[in-house]
Amino acid sequence: MSLALYRKYRPGTFAEVKGQEHVTEPLRQALRTGRINHAYLFSGPRGCGKTSSARILARSLNCEKGPTPDPCGVCESCVALAPTGPGHLDVIEIDAASHGGVDDARDLRERAFFAPVAARFKIYIIDEAHMVTREGFNALLKLVEEPPPHLKFVFATTEPEKVIGTIKSRTHHYPFRLMPPATLRQLMEEILGSESVPYEPAALPLVVRAGAGSARDSLSILDQLLAGADDAGITYARAVSLLGYTDADLLDEIVTAFARRDGAKVFAAVNRIIEGGHDPRRFAADLLERFRDLVVIANVPEATSSGLLDHPADELERLAAQAASMGPAELTRAAEVFNAGLTEMRGATSPRLLLELMCARVLLPGAEGGEAAMMARLERLERGGVVAAAPAAVAAPAEPSPAPRPAARPEPAPAAPRAEEAERAEPRPPAARPAADDWPAAAKPGSGGQPRRPEPASDPAPAPRVAPQGGALQHTWPQVLDVLRRRSPAVWANVSTHAEVIGVEGNIVTLGYSQVGAMRYFVNGTKDTVVAAAIAEVMGGTWKVEAVVAGSSGPSAGAAPARQAPPAARPAPSRPENAAPAPAPQASPSPQAAPSAQASPPARRQPAAGRPQAPSSQADDDPWPDAPPPDDVGGPPGGGRGPARGGLAAARSAANAAAQAGPRQAGATGWPDAVPGRTGAVEADEVDPDNDADADADALTGMALVQRELGGQIIGEIDHS
Ligand SMILES: [Zn+2]
Secondary structure (H helix, E strand, C coil): CCCCHHHHCCCCCHHHCCCCHHHHHHHHHHHHHCCCCCEEEEECCCCCCHHHHHHHHHHHHHCCCCCCCCCCCCCHHHHHCCCCCCCCCCEEEEECCCCCCHHHHHHHHHHHCCCCCCCCCEEEEEECHHHCCHHHHHHHHHHHHCCCCCEEEEEEECCHHHCCHHHHCCCEEEECCCCCHHHHHHHHHHHHHHHCCCECCCHHHHHHHHHCCCHHHHHHHHHHHHHHCECCEECHHHHHHHHCCCCHHHHHHHHHHHHCCCHHHHHHHHHHHHHCCCCHHHHHHHHHHHHHHHHHHHHCCCHHHHCCCCCCHHHHHHHHHHHHHHCHHHHHHHHHHHHHHHHHHCCCCCHHHHHHHHHHHHHCHHHCCCHHHHHHHHHHHHCCCCHHHCCHHHHHHHCCCCCHHHHHCCCHHHHHHHHHHHHHCCCCCCCCCHHHHHHHHHHCCCHHHCCCCCCHHHCCCHHHHHHHHHHHHHHHHHHHHHHHHHHCHHHHHHHHHHEEEEEEECCEEEEEECCHHHHHHHHCCCHHHHHHHHHHHHHCCCCEEEEEEECECCCCCCCCCCCCCCCCCCCHHHCHHHCCCCCCCCCCHHHHHHHHHHHCHHHHCCHHHCCCCHHHHHHHHCCCCCCCCHHHCCCCCCCCCCCCCCHHHHHHHHHHHHHHHCCCCCCCCHHHHHHHHHHHHHHHHHHCCCCHHHHHHHHHHHHHHHHHHHCCCCECEECCC
């Protein structure tokens, strides 16, 4: 018969006690300096080394060379008090669970006054001290308060609060803690090493988890696994089945299914769990644990290498991929759903049903209105996932606009080749998170920034899609710029200063550049992917960013520059009939009225007033499609992005660009002429040249207006600053 591991490997000195350095170090120091108290209280969870430490303390105190922090191990006392030793006459262990009554206490009190037989001190180790009755403690009180010099007490308890205060206040209290998983794992590796047992490293985390920080529990479990181990040693498969954990493969499968919104796979997995006789609660707990790991990875990408997570390297890789496929907000929400669900599961009559409901909740963030659900949906958009998988009826009320639908279009196929391209291109600037890192790749247009047309095939319904997305982008462009500034100040400076969104078509965003040089800078390298990633971070989905020189014909014929349009206050030039240099303000009151009244009131705000408030975005996202009737088609810059920062510079460069670029869409001819007309009035706008914030708000109106005026889709806007 073999000795249990936790007994065989019980520490014999404080130096051997693992994971309790906060306790053992001061104790060793006290022994070293001889500042020894007459009573100690060791508290902490079970199996973390309290009783062992009490024995070590006794051994240290009674060593012939002691009191010493490092008992010699050879003297009579040390041998007797060794972990596997027979014990010593003068070191009395009392289990208060069975001997906690007042009579036992009185008995102890009487014996305590006798001097030790052979050792320096007579030491009472009172285990489970919280079980000592109140009367028992009171009987001991005087003794513990003023013990004879040969007497020492060590109370060990898992519930120090149950030890009466009068006793507690006479002790030195050392709180033990649960063992950190890494320490526990290291301990097990050492033990398995000295036992010469082969093992699969993947099995150890299971033991650590089952042991829940208790060294004794963990070693007992390890012992059990060892007992059942054949020549292969401790294997993951056996550990999983013995410990009742959900197999990691099953967890991988269900998390992947969640990431893909594959309800069929999710519920099939749940079915397999139940059919396999597993406990739904256990599975939910395991899945929650998995989500926890993923949340950590999603938030701390280096967690995989920093030891924050205790998993084998190959598993960490899988986890990182899973974290990237779901995204932090969705993961957090999933974890919350399961955490709440686990509480509900306690005592539930149908845990399976609850489990399935939890899965459904994770699958359908659209069904919930909370912030977490919103974030999850946003993230899914960002990943270009299938948001629309949520039943339309459920999702509809929450969905602001058809925006999510575009994301649902079959993206994966085109995305893959693009990702390859991205790899071929020069290394992207180190983006923050891995998840974020993926987006630029998917959104990358042709290398070198050459404008690429979207694959028409991937666009089931192009027409209705353009407007909502464009409108959304108008709203979020300032946020995109913020993100961009964070990701790459250089690209941000280039884009925010020289470029404007002149169009959105499908997932293609066209930036109009006022200067050829600035555009060259932009298209040189992979800056488009950086911008695409920034857009993706804010808007979701995958994006391509193309750059054109403002004034050159946009990516798609018929596109009209909208962004560089003059402020709403000066709509005059925009009117075709005002092609002649028309003094802005008073000109063409009717068109002026149209955008303001119909399109979107916020647009009329002056720059300082800021842009339309985000909260209203749902409503504001759509004004575009509702744009005024195409009666006064014509003026390209008409009412454009309003009072935004465009201003004088915008007007001027727009004129230049238009003059140089030649080919232009309808109404373009009138444009250069229109510019001078408003130059004077625009001066004031220059005050805030970088105020992108208002730009977008107003652009909305501009877009709507231009669309109305031109009767076409706007695919691009130009900013000139
Ligand atoms: Zn000794």
